[in-house]
Amino acid sequence: MNNTRSEKICPHCAAPKMKSWHDLDDEQKFLVERLPRNTEFTREQRKKHRFCERCWFELTDSQETKV
Numbered sequence: 001m002n003n004t005r006s007e008k009i010c011p012h013c014a015a016p017k018m019k020s021w022h023d024l025d026d027e028q029k030f031l032v033e034r035l036p037r038n039t040e041f042t043r044e045q046r047k048k049h050r051f052c053e054r055c056w057f058e059l060t061d062s063q064e065t066k067v
């Protein structure tokens with residue numbers, strides 16, 4: 001009954017599962033790389049990010065440092 005929060009939840013659409021870069025297939029990686037709002041990230045940075053497969057929100061590790 002313990003609500004452990006090991007899984008990341010998408011802050012955008014509340015999807016219960018976010019994928020890491022290596023969980024994505026080639027088509028999904030291609031799609032993520034073409035997200036217009038995410039052009040500031042390099043592929044190396046993306047490998048540390050998590051992605052919502054419902055709305056393709058990109059969650060960065062430094063998300064919590066944002067105000």
Ligand SMILES: [Zn+2]
Binds near residue numbers: 010011014052056057
């Ligand atoms: Zn989402």
